[in-house]
Amino acid sequence: MEILLADIPEDGLHIDGSFPKAIFDLSEDDSIRPVSDVFYDADVYKFEDAVVFSGRLQGKFQLQCARCLEYFEYDADFNWSSDLDLEKKQYSFDLKEIVREDFLLELPSSPMCDEMVEGKVCEKADLIDRIAASDEREDEDSGDGRDVWGALDDFGKEN
Ligand SMILES: [Zn+2]
Known part of the structure; x- marks a missing residue:
C-alpha cells in the first residue's frame, strides 16, 4: 500500500x-x-x-x-x-x-x-533440569567414584 x-x-x-x-x-x-x-x-x-x-x-x-x-x-x-x-x-x-x-x-x-506462555512446561527444559538434577545426585554419592578407580587399579595389576 x-x-x-x-x-x-x-x-x-x-x-x-x-x-x-x-x-x-x-x-x-x-x-x-x-x-x-x-x-x-x-x-x-x-x-x-x-x-x-x-x-x-x-x-x-x-x-x-x-x-x-x-x-x-x-x-x-x-x-x-x-x-x-x-x-x-x-x-x-x-x-x-x-x-x-x-x-x-x-x-x-x-x-x-x-x-x-503462562503455565506451559517446556519439555526440553524439563528434561535438561532432570538430567542436571540426577547428575547432582551422583556427585553427592562420593563412595561410587572411588570404587570405579579402585577397580581400574586392580585391573592393571592383574595384567
Ligand atoms: Zn519449549
Missing part, C-alpha cells in the same frame, strides 16, 4: 487498517508463523529526511520455541515506534513493507515456550 509523502499533512496522518498474513511470505518451517491478519493503528509524521510512525501493531502468531522446537501461540501487541529514512528523491513508501519489517524486528528472536 503506497503512501505519498505529499499526502502527509504538517500535523500528521492517522492510519489504521490491516494486512493479510500473506505479506510475510515466510516458508512453512520458518520459526515465525503468522496466523491472522495483522493490524496497524498509528500516526505518521513527515520530517525533512524521515517519516516517523507512532502507534500500535497487533497480530496473532505461532512462534517456535528455541529449545524444544514446538510452536506456541503468541499474541503480538507492540507499541509501534519506528523511523523510515527517506532518500533524496523519494516521494512515497510502501506501508505494507514497513509493517512487515517492524513485526519481524519486534517479535522475540529466540523465544522460550515456558517463558512466554
Whole structure:
C-alpha cells in the first residue's frame, strides 16, 4: 500500500487498517508463523529526511520455541515506534513493507515456550533440569567414584 509523502499533512496522518498474513511470505518451517491478519493503528509524521510512525501493531502468531522446537501461540501487541529514512528523491513508501519489517524486528528472536506462555512446561527444559538434577545426585554419592578407580587399579595389576 503506497503512501505519498505529499499526502502527509504538517500535523500528521492517522492510519489504521490491516494486512493479510500473506505479506510475510515466510516458508512453512520458518520459526515465525503468522496466523491472522495483522493490524496497524498509528500516526505518521513527515520530517525533512524521515517519516516517523507512532502507534500500535497487533497480530496473532505461532512462534517456535528455541529449545524444544514446538510452536506456541503468541499474541503480538507492540507499541509501534519506528523511523523510515527517506532518500533524496523519494516521494512515497510502501506501508505494507514497513509493517512487515517492524513485526519481524519486534517479535522475540529466540523465544522460550515456558517463558512466554503462562503455565506451559517446556519439555526440553524439563528434561535438561532432570538430567542436571540426577547428575547432582551422583556427585553427592562420593563412595561410587572411588570404587570405579579402585577397580581400574586392580585391573592393571592383574595384567
Ligand atoms: Zn519449549
